[in-house]
Amino acid sequence: MRILVTGGAGFIGSHVAEDYIEAGHEVSIIDNMSSGKEENVNPKARLYKMDIRSPELDLVFAKEKPEVLNHHAAQIDVRKSVDDPIFDANVNIVGMLGLLQASVKHGVEKVIFASSGGAIYGEPQLLPAGEQTALDPLAPYGVAKVAGEFYLSCYHALHGLNYTALRYGNIYGPxxxxxxxxxxxxxxxxxxxxxxxxxxxxxxxxxxxYVYVGDVVAANVLALDKGDGARVNIGTGxxxxxxxxxxxxxxxxxxxxxxxxxxxxxxxxxxxxxxxxxxxxxxxxxxxxxxxxxxxxxxxxxxxx
Ligand SMILES: NC(=O)c1ccc[n+]([C@@H]2O[C@H](COP(=O)([O-])OP(=O)(O)OC[C@H]3O[C@@H](n4cnc5c(N)ncnc54)[C@H](O)[C@@H]3O)[C@@H](O)[C@H]2O)c1
CATH class of the missing domain: 3.90.25.10 (UDP-galactose 4-epimerase, domain 1)
Incomplete structure (x- = not known):
């Protein structure tokens, strides 16, 4: 498959890209290197050092013709989202919308989205928190993740774009x-x-x-073929x-x-x-x-x- 990984020079995205490459997929990466590192990028991936909000985005989609968009690029700092919610929304909401627009235009079949089970439920009343827990984000970062999930179901209804939202716990690892x-x-x-x-x-x-990054990668691999229309927790219970x-x-x-x-x-x-x-x-x-x-x-x- 041809897979475009955003944030593929970062922590989780680089591990995901690596596994996709090892499984024989053709991987391209968009990363503005704000926290991503060149040394994280597998040399077999084509790296576009650019912002997901760049006007050049369309050219990358036209050239790479991805079948799957794996979206990991984000403003990831919850406290920064409180201090500067407009920046957070620009990257995490408007940036994601640009990717979804390009996905529809260029025939992407499926989007895999790095959501956050730690940020969208607020302080859950019942633990462990199941997916039916009320969405009650307590920081703009979580609001943007909820918005991302709703844009995905909306784009599925409007344009038939498939998706899986992976609601990550707290991911750690190399x-x-x-x-x-x-x-x-x-x-x-x-x-x-x-x-x-x-x-x-x-x-x-x-x-x-706390979920080990190797386990998170496995979920991203499984989501290539399964879980259409699902929003699932990636946690340990x-x-x-x-x-x-x-x-x-x-x-x-x-x-x-x-x-x-x-x-x-x-x-x-x-x-x-x-x-x-x-x-x-x-x-x-x-x-x-x-x-x-x-x-x-x-x-x-x-x-x-
Ligand atoms: N780490 C966790 O515990 C955790 C938990 C829940 C969700 N997530 C989500 O997983 C994803 C990856 O997080 P991570 O922990 O690997 O963080 P990370 O900072 O290592 O990765 C994010 C990558 O996105 C890139 N990036 C940031 N803004 C960009 C932009 N505007 N355009 C292009 N690239 C941009 C960064 O350079 C970086 O390489 C994020 O969407 C994050 O919200 C992470």
């Missing part, structure tokens, strides 16, 4: 960005390796659903606390100090993790990598780079 939704892991690894103070905001008992992350990484990296607690961050969710039953029915996907093994592999990446 190449991860400290500003992303699982940024705490990258930040802890960096601080421990430099023997600096590790800060925990609040009690450290906040729960999140379990919450892990910041204190647990600290304890595991401390052991793995041989860090000798205790964490230092700071006042809680304003507006931070207390507990959210995702039900993983529907995605098993729809894609046949289940997370395979447990938190200990995933953190060992992530810590090894930060140690060896």
């Amino acid at each position: 190449r991860q960005d400290p500003h992303g939704e699982a940024g705490v892991i990258a930040i802890f690894c960096e601080s421990m390796l430099r023997d600096r103070e590790v800060k925990i905001f609040g009690t450290g008992e906040q729960l999140r659903d 379990k919450g892990t606390s910041v204190n647990e992350l600290f304890t595991i990484l401390k052991e793995v990296l041989g860090y000798g100090k205790d964490a230092v607690n700071y006042p809680p961050r304003h507006g931070e969710l207390e507990k959210t993790y995702l039900d993983d039953a529907l995605v098993f029915d729809v894609l046949g996907w289940k997370a395979q990598v447990g938190i200990e093994r995933g953190l060992e592999q992530t810590a090894a990446f930060f140690r060896d780079r």
Whole structure:
């Protein structure tokens, strides 16, 4: 298949692009390199260093004629979306719309969209949060992800464009960005390796659903052939606390100090993790990598780079 991966020089997108290439697909990438890195890009991919909002977008679609659009490019920083919601909406809503318009014009069959199960449900009443949980985003970043999902179902109804929305938990692993939704892991690894103070905001008992990036890649591969019209959680069904992350990484990296607690961050969710039953029915996907093994592999990446 011909697949266009936006954000393919970034953390998750680069792993997805790599697996698609290994499976024999023809991959092109659009990335403005704002956080993406050239070293993340597989040399077999054709890289267009440009913004998804660029007027040249049409030329890339005309040249590459993608059958599938895998959309990972985004403004990913939840706090930045609060400080500058207009920028967030420009990239995450208007940028996505430009991609959908080009997809319809150039005959793309399916869009796979990196949504966020951590940001669209707000503070869920029932845990683990299933896909039927009310959409109640508490930051502009989550509002844009909800809008993206609704544009997809709307474009399906209007133009027959297929889609799968993958509602990611907190994704971690090699190449991860400290500003992303699982940024705490990258930040802890960096601080421990430099023997600096590790800060925990609040009690450290906040729960999140941490998913290893290799598992996320597998979901993106399955979504090429399955899950049309579905919006599914990509989670493990379990919450892990910041204190647990600290304890595991401390052991793995041989860090000798205790964490230092700071006042809680304003507006931070207390507990959210995702039900993983529907995605098993729809894609046949289940997370395979447990938190200990995933953190060992992530810590090894930060140690060896
Ligand atoms: N990491 C997580 O825990 C997580 C959770 C939920 C959803 N997501 C979503 O997954 C996707 C990938 O996130 P990531 O963690 O790999 O982040 P990342 O920052 O590593 O990847 C995003 C990529 O998009 C590129 N980009 C940003 N703005 C662009 C623009 N205007 N035009 C072209 N390229 C642009 C960046 O250079 C980067 O390479 C995002 O859509 C994010 O919202 C991530």
